[in-house]
Structure formats: C-alpha cells, structure tokens
Amino acid sequence: MKSEQDVLAIVEELKKLYPEAICSLDYQKPHELLFATRLAAQCTDERVNKVTPGLYGRFPTLEALANADISEVEELIHSTGFFRAKARDIVAASRMLLDEYGGVVPDTMEDLLRLPGVGRKTANLILGDVYHKPGVVVADTHCIRLSGRLGLTDGTKDPAKVEAQLRKILPPEESNDFCHRLVLHGRAVCMARGPECANCTLRPWCDFYSGSC
DNA sequence: ATCCCGAGGG
DNA sequence: CCCTCTGGAT
Numbered sequence: 001m002k003s004e005q006d007v008l009a010i011v012e013e014l015k016k017l018y019p020e021a022i023c024s025l026d027y028q029k030p031h032e033l034l035f036a037t038r039l040a041a042q043c044t045d046e047r048v049n050k051v052t053p054g055l056y057g058r059f060p061t062l063e064a065l066a067n068a069d070i071s072e073v074e075e076l077i078h079s080t081g082f083f084r085a086k087a088r089d090i091v092a093a094s095r096m097l098l099d100e101y102g103g104v105v106p107d108t109m110e111d112l113l114r115l116p117g118v119g120r121k122t123a124n125l126i127l128g129d130v131y132h133k134p135g136v137v138v139a140d141t142h143c144i145r146l147s148g149r150l151g152l153t154d155g156t157k158d159p160a161k162v163e164a165q166l167r168k169i170l171p172p173e174e175s176n177d178f179c180h181r182l183v184l185h186g187r188a189v190c191m192a193r194g195p196e197c198a199n200c201t202l203r204p205w206c207d208f209y210s211g212s213c
Numbered sequence: 214a215t216c217c218c219g220a221g222g223g
Numbered sequence: 224c225c226c227t228c229t230g231g232a233t
Binding site for chain 1: 224227228229230231233
Binding site for chain 2: 023024025037038040041042043044045046047048081082085086089116117118119120121122125138139140141142143159179180182183186187191192193
C-alpha cells in the first residue's frame with residue numbers, strides 16, 4: 001500500500017495542479033446542489049448544467065418542485081438520462097424536505113439517506129460542500145478509478161469500501177477537497193479511456209504508471 | 214462498445 | 224455481489 005509520505009505528496013501535488021477544489025455543478029441553493037447531483041448519475045456535469053437553469057427557472061423554490069407535474073420535470077431533465085426515476089425522486093424528495101425538515105436540507109448522513117434518490121455520493125457532496133464537515137470522502141466514478149490506479153485503495157470498485165479506505169489515510173480537513181481534485185484530474189489527464197500518463201505529474205507515486213501504462 | 218462526480222432493489 | 228434504469232458523447 002501507500003506510505004503516509006506518498007499520500008501527502010499526492011495531496012500536495014494535486015493542490016498545485018488544481019488550486020481551487022471546486023464542484024463543477026452549477027447551483028445557488030443547497031437543494032439545487034442536491035438535485036443537480038441526483039441528475040449527475042451516469043451523466044456528465046456539463047450536461048446537468050445545461051438542464052438545471054431550465055428546471056430551477058420553471059420551479060424556483062422547493063415548494064414549486066414539490067408540487068410540480070412529474071411529466072413536466074421529466075421533459076426538462078430528459079437529456080440527462082434515467083429521467084423517470086430522477087424526476088420522481090426530485091419531486092418526492094422536495095416533499096419530504098418540506099414535510100419533515102422544514103424545507104432545510106439536512107446536515108447528517110442518516111437524514112440525507114432517507115431522502116428519495118439520495119445515496120452516499122450525493123449525501124457526501126452535501127456534507128462537504130454545503131456544511132463543510134471534516135472527513136468527507138466522495139467516492140464517485142473518478143475517485144474510485146484514480147484511487148485504484150494510484151494505489152490509495154486495494155482496487156475495489158465498491159464505493160463504500162473506497163470511502164472507508166480513503167478516510168483512513170487522508171487528513172480529515174483535506175479529504176473533501178482532495179476528492180474534488182481527483183475528479184478534475186480524472187477529466188483532464190487520468191481519463192477512464194486513454195489516460196495521458198505522459199502529461200501526469202503524479203507518476204512518481206502511481207502504481208498504474210509503474211505497472212501497465 | 215464504453216463512459217459520464219449513482220441509486221435502488223434483489 | 225448482481226441487475227436495471229436512460230440519454231448523449233466519443
């Protein structure tokens with residue numbers, strides 16, 4: 001596995017490469033990030049950002065979303081895929097947020113997971129980016145792939161295991177930003193297909209490079 | 214054919 | 224662990 005020095009070296013190198021560890025989903029309010037993340041399932045952030053202005057323009061508040069016609073939501077989000085399940089979840093979660101949480105997106109994993117269509121990925125994004133909780137690890141497709149290649153994890157693709165393994169080795173105050181940077185690096189350099197190892201400054205610490213690349 | 218900052222159900 | 228849900232880009 002990886003030494004503590006290697007982990008910190010990777011953390012620092014990613015900081016240099018991507019100074020601002022930002023989420024690339026556009027949003028203004030917490031519930032807008034929540035639903036943008038739901039829409040991002042098997043869909044690029046870029047495409048999500050093309051439909052959310054229309055969705056949140058037509059339904060500007062949680063109340064509007066809670067009372068929205070499902071088929072109208074389906075049309076607005078159609079191009080993101082899985083549109084039936086996503087539309088159903090967005091309206092149902094809006095209702096639960098109003099009925100049980102006073103319209104405030106909750107700040108605990110337990111409560112977030114009760115919301116329809118909210119899994120660990122979405123919940124962690126809210127805990128990290130909205131509430132700035134320490135020790136948040138967002139195990140999405142990029143995080144899972146890059147962590148495995150670098151050798152930060154044992155190669156598992158199970159999000160819960162990746163989450164647990166990263167939480168053990170990352171400084172809690174760095175973990176959330178680190179995951180955002182993995183996403184940025186996963187898009188720019190360490191793509192799923194044809195990773196550009198020649199352009200990658202993480203090579204000194206990367207198992208994938210020393211192995212099969 | 215494979216991938217995109219997944220979630221839910223079996 | 225597996226499968227399904229769905230569209231768009233490469």
